[in-house]
Amino acid sequence: MNGAISISMGLSDWLFLLQNFMIFSMAAFGGPMILLPEMRQFLVVDQGWLTDDQVSASVVIAQASPGPNTLFIALFGWNVGLNAGGIWLALLGATICLLGSLLPSCALIYATAHWVHRNSHRLFVKAFKQGMSPVVVSLMLCSGWTLGTAGTTWHNWPLWLVTIATTSIVIWGRLHMFWLLAIGGFLGATGLLSAG
Amino acid sequence: MSSENRPAPQSLFDLFKFFLLLALQGFGGIIAFIERGLVHQKKWLTREEFLEDWAVARTMPGAAVVNMSIIFGSRHFGMKGAVVSVLGIFLVPSVIVLTLAVLYSTFGNQPLVVDALRGMGAVAAGLILATGLKLLTALKSNVMGVMFCGAIVISCFVTISIFHWRVIYVMFALGLMGSLYAFLCLKGKKTS
Numbered sequence: 001m002n003g004a005i006s007i008s009m010g011l012s013d014w015l016f017l018l019q020n021f022m023i024f025s026m027a028a029f030g031g032p033m034i035l036l037p038e039m040r041q042f043l044v045v046d047q048g049w050l051t052d053d054q055v056s057a058s059v060v061i062a063q064a065s066p067g068p069n070t071l072f073i074a075l076f077g078w079n080v081g082l083n084a085g086g087i088w089l090a091l092l093g094a095t096i097c098l099l100g101s102l103l104p105s106c107a108l109i110y111a112t113a114h115w116v117h118r119n120s121h122r123l124f125v126k127a128f129k130q131g132m133s134p135v136v137v138s139l140m141l142c143s144g145w146t147l148g149t150a151g152t153t154w155h156n157w158p159l160w161l162v163t164i165a166t167t168s169i170v171i172w173g174r175l176h177m178f179w180l181l182a183i184g185g186f187l188g189a190t191g192l193l194s195a196g
Numbered sequence: 197m198s199s200e201n202r203p204a205p206q207s208l209f210d211l212f213k214f215f216l217l218l219a220l221q222g223f224g225g226i227i228a229f230i231e232r233g234l235v236h237q238k239k240w241l242t243r244e245e246f247l248e249d250w251a252v253a254r255t256m257p258g259a260a261v262v263n264m265s266i267i268f269g270s271r272h273f274g275m276k277g278a279v280v281s282v283l284g285i286f287l288v289p290s291v292i293v294l295t296l297a298v299l300y301s302t303f304g305n306q307p308l309v310v311d312a313l314r315g316m317g318a319v320a321a322g323l324i325l326a327t328g329l330k331l332l333t334a335l336k337s338n339v340m341g342v343m344f345c346g347a348i349v350i351s352c353f354v355t356i357s358i359f360h361w362r363v364i365y366v367m368f369a370l371g372l373m374g375s376l377y378a379f380l381c382l383k384g385k386k387t388s
Binding site: 194 | 278339357
């Protein structure tokens, strides 16, 4: 990746990385992306293990790739390993960051799911699910809004048009989402969507 | 609940395959695809059931999609189901994303790639918005009533998207308010 730096990572550094991502995992209410500023602060500013370019490239690649966006965390570890000296360390870093960020929250939701299922007849469990529903629907709309408007101004109206068209097609149409993404990528590549 | 006669995953492999294919389709995040897969294609959940599980998945720490896969997987096959679902989501995409990272270091600065990614980002935004809009219809059967739900949806959207308040504060403040009100509504329904 461009602007790579050279760092040295000892065993205690790797453990510190693991420890921090396990803490991020438990703190990631609303999803790991919420913690992006904190992760950047830790990796770029406090430790100097990554550059800002590497942070933003990691997020972009994870967005463009199929699969959960959470994988940007694996790319953080990957780049830390690359900076520390090679592909094997990069694999180690990716594994550490991904497992660290997954295990605590996964264990917690597993226990919670079990508990919720056993207590699903209780009034306060029902109330929680019903009361939280409108909030989580709205948060989904917020995610779409953020993704659609971040870094755009009214000059980017062709991009907004694509977003609105996609929304309408998904609601009323029958075109498979894969084709929509392919068309979006193609339109983008032709330069039609770029600001004039 | 009428969950007896509904389709369900038949085996661990069935579950694994579902989440693997889901993850491979999910460009720009799986959020938009998981509702479609579970509710429309497999019919393993109704839209209302999906929303109830999603409320738990979205509220707990961690990626909502991963949490949802654990909730759903463990309900059908316990611990094994949870592990298999998470593996299904991460196994292939993590290989792909690392490959892309290597490619990106070579081609990432090409304007063609940058523009294509922006176009795909705009589509991904549309996919997520459409999923959110479709889920709005599931609120019709919410115990709090359409007006109250609508008020929560709008205040949440405005405070976060327009005023840029922190998601975590808005989520817990409105969620607490909603839960308390829903509790009162459920209690009133029970006694009347």
